[in-house]
Amino acid sequence: MSMIKDEEYLPLRDVVFNTLRQEILTGKLKPGERLMEIHLANKLGVSRTPIREAIRKLELEGLVIMIPRRGAEVAQITLKSLQDVMEVRRALDVLAIELACERMGQEDLDSLYQACENFRSAVKTKDTRMLAEADVAFHDKIVLSTGNARLIQLVSNLSEQMYRYRFEYLKDDTSHEMLQQEHMEMYQSILRKDRATAADVVRKHIDNQEEAIIKQLQLEKNDRRKSVY
Amino acid sequence: MSMIKDEEYLPLRDVVFNTLRQEILTGKLKPGERLMEIHLANKLGVSRTPIREAIRKLELEGLVIMIPRRGAEVAQITLKSLQDVMEVRRALDVLAIELACERMGQEDLDSLYQACENFRSAVKTKDTRMLAEADVAFHDKIVLSTGNARLIQLVSNLSEQMYRYRFEYLKDDTSHEMLQQEHMEMYQSILRKDRATAADVVRKHIDNQEEAIIKQLQLEKNDRRKSVY
DNA sequence: TCTTATATACTTGTATTAAAAAAAATACAA
DNA sequence: TTGTATTTTTTTTAATACAAGTATATAAGA
Numbered sequence: 191m192s193m194i195k196d197e198e199y200l201p202l203r204d205v206v207f208n209t210l211r212q213e214i215l216t217g218k219l220k221p222g223e224r225l226m227e228i229h230l231a232n233k234l235g236v237s238r239t240p241i242r243e244a245i246r247k248l249e250l251e252g253l254v255i256m257i258p259r260r261g262a263e264v265a266q267i268t269l270k271s272l273q274d275v276m277e278v279r280r281a282l283d284v285l286a287i288e289l290a291c292e293r294m295g296q297e298d299l300d301s302l303y304q305a306c307e308n309f310r311s312a313v314k315t316k317d318t319r320m321l322a323e324a325d326v327a328f329h330d331k332i333v334l335s336t337g338n339a340r341l342i343q344l345v346s347n348l349s350e351q352m353y354r355y356r357f358e359y360l361k362d363d364t365s366h367e368m369l370q371q372e373h374m375e376m377y378q379s380i381l382r383k384d385r386a387t388a389a390d391v392v393r394k395h396i397d398n399q400e401e402a403i404i405k406q407l408q409l410e411k412n413d414r415r416k417s418v419y
Numbered sequence: 420m421s422m423i424k425d426e427e428y429l430p431l432r433d434v435v436f437n438t439l440r441q442e443i444l445t446g447k448l449k450p451g452e453r454l455m456e457i458h459l460a461n462k463l464g465v466s467r468t469p470i471r472e473a474i475r476k477l478e479l480e481g482l483v484i485m486i487p488r489r490g491a492e493v494a495q496i497t498l499k500s501l502q503d504v505m506e507v508r509r510a511l512d513v514l515a516i517e518l519a520c521e522r523m524g525q526e527d528l529d530s531l532y533q534a535c536e537n538f539r540s541a542v543k544t545k546d547t548r549m550l551a552e553a554d555v556a557f558h559d560k561i562v563l564s565t566g567n568a569r570l571i572q573l574v575s576n577l578s579e580q581m582y583r584y585r586f587e588y589l590k591d592d593t594s595h596e597m598l599q600q601e602h603m604e605m606y607q608s609i610l611r612k613d614r615a616t617a618a619d620v621v622r623k624h625i626d627n628q629e630e631a632i633i634k635q636l637q638l639e640k641n642d643r644r645k646s647v648y
Numbered sequence: 649t650c651t652t653a654t655a656t657a658c659t660t661g662t663a664t665t666a667a668a669a670a671a672a673a674t675a676c677a678a
Numbered sequence: 679t680t681g682t683a684t685t686t687t688t689t690t691t692a693a694t695a696c697a698a699g700t701a702t703a704t705a706a707g708a
Contacts, residue, residue, distance in 0.1 A: 227660075237694070252569075259698090259699055277518075489670070
């Protein structure tokens, strides 16, 4: 008799893993910044052991790179690495929407329409955070509907790596109308089970995003140049 | 003055990681088997710390699953998880060969042809291990030629998970001719920069493989039933 | 002034120790 | 014999200790 759900136990290493990942994705830990174990241990109030285990996982996720006997640092995002990620994402997002065309039931479709509407209202409010959330929710619905656990995991991992830049991109509201438009087109293609069109819209969607993020990256590089040199 | 290349230093955790991964992929460690730290530490002659860090990485790769406060065990391969992996692999292998059509230079093409020939001779020898290696080499050439680091990493990870079953599959030599045939078709499509055909061949290739592996899985399940009950 | 040697402090890599939890075994009662 | 408590053992989790390697700063010599 209680609201206590599951007494959710999370090992410290996973708490640390989530914390560090969040800090990297939101830019609190900047690319190139060193991750020193004792320092992090003190900051988070734990010993070095869970820190190290968390870093091992971040390493495999590609968010940090290891230099032997020197330690870990936050991975740089280069133009090349961005393009590589986007190339893969494009293929997986296309796969996802094609599968969605086949596998979405009426319930899923209704829920997707709802997500579409939510995004529309978020556009009106001009609240960037809300917008970002509505956008993620919409895309998640598509990927989740495939029921493919591996696909879900990979897409989520790849999107996360872009998170920081995507957020910046959404701050610029000139693209909002178009995004809304594209979401609606995706929904309608899935409704018609029109794989080819759905795939085309997704590709266009990703291309736009890639372009915007690249612009963002270049801007940032200029900023650094101005402030550092 | 020596053959010693680079004094390649590998942290113990990576040695352990590679060792354990190999043992899982070759079936020495069986699905469901528990990975106990002290036991492994004794077996490999190291302390528990590098064992734990290696397990963290295997966990993220999906080769082991963690049960909190109970430890790690080798991940089960279910029919569903296999189909999920293959669905993703199909999309990524198609992407790879499409990119290869655009990006392979003359050198790459020659080297791919060579790999094709190597596979042909391996078929003649009927040495399964050699055959498996020649097969991997051929596919690696295609994926590597894309120059997309992320794609390379993901495909390699996904293939690895199938390794054990693929090996069994290659033991059955009825399919060897067809494999050889398909490799040649891939090479020729890339040579002609014919993306559509190349993609079709790859899809067929993966479908065959998936079917064979499923058969393998089902056989194994029957074996277990016979021997255990 | 620049290079090089050496000492020193810092950081990672590995092992060991201590604590907490779960699983297994045993004892006891119905 | 079966079901429930209690104890013991095993195993993970986390912290700490120690060893080994790396970078940095200072000082001597060219």
